[in-house]
Amino acid sequence: MKQYDLIIIGGGAGGLTVASGAASLGAEVALIEKREDLGGDCLHFGCVPSKSLIEAANEIHHARSVSKYGVHASGEVDLKAINQRVKESISHIQEHDSIERFEELGIDVYIGGASFRDDHEVEIENHEEPLFGKRIVIATGSRPNVPPIEGLKETGYLTNETVFDLEQLPKKMVFIGGGPIGLEIAQAYARLGSEVTVLEAGPGVLGKEDQDIQQKAQEILERELTIITDANVEKTSRSGEQNYVHYSVNNEEHKIEANQIFLATGRKPNTDSLQLDQAGVEMNERGFVIVDETLRTNVGHIFAIGDVNGTPPFTHVAGYEGKTVVQNAVFGLSRKASYDLIPWNTYITPEVFHLGLTQKEAQEKHDGVLLYHTDLADVDRFVADHKTEGFIKIITDTKGHILGAHAIGKGAGDWMQVAILAVEKGMKIGELSSMIYPYPNHTAAIERASNEYWRSKLFSGVVPSITEKYIKWFR
Numbered sequence: 001m002k003q004y005d006l007i008i009i010g011g012g013a014g015g016l017t018v019a020s021g022a023a024s025l026g027a028e029v030a031l032i033e034k035r036e037d038l039g040g041d042c043l044h045f046g047c048v049p050s051k052s053l054i055e056a057a058n059e060i061h062h063a064r065s066v067s068k069y070g071v072h073a074s075g076e077v078d079l080k081a082i083n084q085r086v087k088e089s090i091s092h093i094q095e096h097d098s099i100e101r102f103e104e105l106g107i108d109v110y111i112g113g114a115s116f117r118d119d120h121e122v123e124i125e126n127h128e129e130p131l132f133g134k135r136i137v138i139a140t141g142s143r144p145n146v147p148p149i150e151g152l153k154e155t156g157y158l159t160n161e162t163v164f165d166l167e168q169l170p171k172k173m174v175f176i177g178g179g180p181i182g183l184e185i186a187q188a189y190a191r192l193g194s195e196v197t198v199l200e201a202g203p204g205v206l207g208k209e210d211q212d213i214q215q216k217a218q219e220i221l222e223r224e225l226t227i228i229t230d231a232n233v234e235k236t237s238r239s240g241e242q243n244y245v246h247y248s249v250n251n252e253e254h255k256i257e258a259n260q261i262f263l264a265t266g267r268k269p270n271t272d273s274l275q276l277d278q279a280g281v282e283m284n285e286r287g288f289v290i291v292d293e294t295l296r297t298n299v300g301h302i303f304a305i306g307d308v309n310g311t312p313p314f315t316h317v318a319g320y321e322g323k324t325v326v327q328n329a330v331f332g333l334s335r336k337a338s339y340d341l342i343p344w345n346t347y348i349t350p351e352v353f354h355l356g357l358t359q360k361e362a363q364e365k366h367d368g369v370l371l372y373h374t375d376l377a378d379v380d381r382f383v384a385d386h387k388t389e390g391f392i393k394i395i396t397d398t399k400g401h402i403l404g405a406h407a408i409g410k411g412a413g414d415w416m417q418v419a420i421l422a423v424e425k426g427m428k429i430g431e432l433s434s435m436i437y438p439y440p441n442h443t444a445a446i447e448r449a450s451n452e453y454w455r456s457k458l459f460s461g462v463v464p465s466i467t468e469k470y471i472k473w474f475r
């Protein structure tokens with residue numbers, strides 16, 4: 001039986017980070033992936049194809065909206081061509097994640113579904129010999145959660161695993177779920193020309209965002225698509241060529257037509273086929289692998305990272321956890337993962353940026369929370385761009401330490417990076433004001449919000465009376 005220092009199950013964002021990190025430190029590494037190629041959900045069905053689709057949809061949307069300058073765009077959308085472009089983005093990045101590249105790093109790559117034989121031995125589909133791992137990392141990701149809605153078998157449905165293979169633009173689309181997956185793809189399809197309705201069970205979309213951001217996002221999106229909140233989806237049905245989604249709001253029954261139904265109702269961990277019981281690894285009631293802060297499972301030499309352990313399901317979190325596990329699994333350290341300052345972006349237009357606590361969370365956890373708000377309409381560059389929709393909101397404690405930073409606006413995911421750096425470096429909001437911002441850039445939104453801090457310090461309390469006395473004396 002082949003022996004390894006480290007076996008990694010799953011060749012996605014998390015697994016690939018661990019594999020390359022551990023191999024470059026000299027560990028003997030086996031990487032097992034059930035698909036024919038590496039890269040996982042993010043590359044094949046997630047971040048990459050969705051962003052590629054969004055960009056194409058935005059280009060079409062912009063082309064259609066320039067008639068005010070005398071340029072008129074017309075014609076039918078060729079969805080095949082768009083999805084071809086999506087596939088090109090995937091293939092380009094796939095080169096970086098190729099099996100050959102990982103083999104060149106000295107990693108043994110095995111293709112086939114893995115399952116535990118015991119806490120050190122792993123079996124692989126279509127391979128006779130199991131592998132022995134001194135330490136093992138589970139990085140098998142997640143898949144779409146399919147809720148038990150009656151009729152879905154009959155009507156069929158799309159998920160992020162199938163939508164990028166569509167060949168014809170659906171006339172009417174119904175999205176079930178108004179989280180990031182639902183909204184990013186719903187807006188893209190609305191911009192391509194489909195008539196889109198989003199049915200969300202909760203009271204608002206993007207439920208993990210600050211409430212002001214949620215409301216603004218919904219208000220903006222509602223200009224392009226229909227959003228129905230507090231929707232209780234009861235069943236789907238088919239009549240002739242037409243599908244219907246039946247739902248109720250406040251016990252009032254409704255039915256809408258749908259050429260395609262898209263499910264975006266959260267994620268399920270890929271743990272079912274791993275035979276975790278043979279290794280004695282514990283899962284929670286939803287099937288996520290339970291880990292401690294060092295990302296160890298209850299079996300000390302088995303780790304779990306990425307979507308499968310129930311921490312925030314993002315590629316950058318899987319990568320961060322992967323880096324942490326390299327240290328813990330290769331050197332036997334006990335580095336802890338911390339999630340207090342995990343940022344994320346939602347790539348609707350305009351983009352949404354999230355870092356740290358929302359206003360509600362901050363007020364629950366801290367006495368005396370201060371808010372600094374800038375409307376993008378007050379920032380010259382957004383005005384010049386005619387993209388004034390949105391705002392930023394920085395939340396601090398009474399001493400100016402940043403507890404949360406949120407924004408909605410053109411490119412917010414990029415220019416709000418300054419807030420991440422500030423928090424990482426322990427800067428207070430006032431220090432953000434003393435940096436020099438090239439005029440007229442979008443980051444000036446942060447400058448303006450932080451200037452507010454000084455304004456409130458200087459123009460209230462005892463400071464104005466002291467400075468007034470000083471100036472009189474100085475004259």
Ligand SMILES: Cc1cc2nc3c(=O)[nH]c(=O)nc-3n(C[C@H](O)[C@H](O)[C@H](O)COP(=O)(O)OP(=O)(O)OC[C@H]3O[C@@H](n4cnc5c(N)ncnc54)[C@H](O)[C@@H]3O)c2cc1C
Pocket residue numbers: 009010011012013014015032033034035038039040041042043045046047048050112113114115139140141142160181270273274305306307308313314315316317318347
């Ligand atoms: C539509 C969509 C858009 C997204 N957009 C973003 C975004 O913009 N930014 C962001 O940060 N995140 C985004 N995400 C989330 C991101 O894709 C995931 O958080 C990330 O892929 C998780 O990485 P992972 O390594 O845990 O799992 P994955 O990348 O899914 O990798 C798991 C791998 O394990 C393999 N596997 C499963 N079971 C077995 C087994 N038994 N044996 C062997 N191999 C197995 C799978 O085939 C897969 O390759 C998006 C997700 C979706 C669905």
Ligand SMILES: NC(=O)c1ccc[n+]([C@@H]2O[C@H](COP(=O)([O-])OP(=O)(O)OC[C@H]3O[C@@H](n4cnc5c(N)ncnc54)[C@H](O)[C@@H]3O)[C@@H](O)[C@H]2O)c1
Pocket residue numbers: 147176177178179180181182184199200201202205206207231232233264265266267312313314344345346347
């Ligand atoms: N830009 C990004 O970084 C990005 C993009 C897409 C996805 N992701 C990641 O993927 C994860 C999963 O995304 P998601 O949008 O599927 O999940 P989610 O859990 O964030 O949102 C799912 C939504 O569906 C609703 N819902 C659930 N069941 C429902 C039902 N039966 N009827 C109507 N509504 C229902 C929920 O109330 C929720 O608002 C996200 O949490 C995020 O971490 C990230």
